[in-house]
Amino acid sequence: MSLDRPIDSCFTTNDAESTLRIGHLLAQVLAPGDVVTLSGELGSGKTCLVQGICRGLCVIDDVTSPTYTLVNEYRGDIPVYHFDLYRLEDEISVLDLGFEEYIDGRGVCLVEWADKFPFILPDTRIDVAIEMLDESKRIIRIIEV
Ligand SMILES: Nc1ncnc2c1ncn2[C@@H]1O[C@H](COP(=O)(O)OP(=O)(O)OP(=O)(O)O)[C@@H](O)[C@H]1O
Numbered sequence: 001m002s003l004d005r006p007i008d009s010c011f012t013t014n015d016a017e018s019t020l021r022i023g024h025l026l027a028q029v030l031a032p033g034d035v036v037t038l039s040g041e042l043g044s045g046k047t048c049l050v051q052g053i054c055r056g057l058c059v060i061d062d063v064t065s066p067t068y069t070l071v072n073e074y075r076g077d078i079p080v081y082h083f084d085l086y087r088l089e090d091e092i093s094v095l096d097l098g099f100e101e102y103i104d105g106r107g108v109c110l111v112e113w114a115d116k117f118p119f120i121l122p123d124t125r126i127d128v129a130i131e132m133l134d135e136s137k138r139i140i141r142i143i144e145v
């Protein structure tokens with residue numbers, strides 16, 4: 001399995017390990033400056049996919065949901081900035097995190113719940129939408145816009 005850019009792909013996974021593998025696959029085509037948004041309901045697997053991307057980028061740090069810290073920075077082949085915007089109320093709070101500086105930075109930005117704040121997202125990005133079909137089945141759509 002491989003991905004070509006621009007990405008326009010859809011996958012079905014039946015367990016978390018398969019979603020990790022999709023993340024790993026996506027990592028192979030990421031470069032510094034890329035922004036990946038992840039949308040999908042609570043528990044759909046956004047963090048799981050991020051863990052797969054990080055595995056693919058040889059991140060050595062623990063990859064956990066930054067629900068309280070809002071942004072985690074990991075060291076891998078390239079820097080990885082992992083956001084979780086779930087708890088933020090408005091665009092100003094996101095910008096206060098230094099969001100634009102991260103976006104313009106030398107790493108890859110992975111942004112859970114980015115769809116809450118469409119107006120501050122860069123025009124060029126990779127959108128990942130995870131649909132939860134049941135306890136373990138997910139549809140993962142990856143589109144480069
Ligand atoms: N096919 C699958 N893909 C991903 N996760 C799965 C799958 N099947 C079951 N799971 C389980 O679903 C959960 C997904 O949790 P995860 O934290 O990745 O979701 P999330 O979308 O980041 O949630 P949140 O919105 O709270 O941040 C995990 O417990 C995982 O084991």
Ligand SMILES: [Mg+2]
Pocket residue numbers: 046047048065084112
């Ligand atoms: Mg999460």
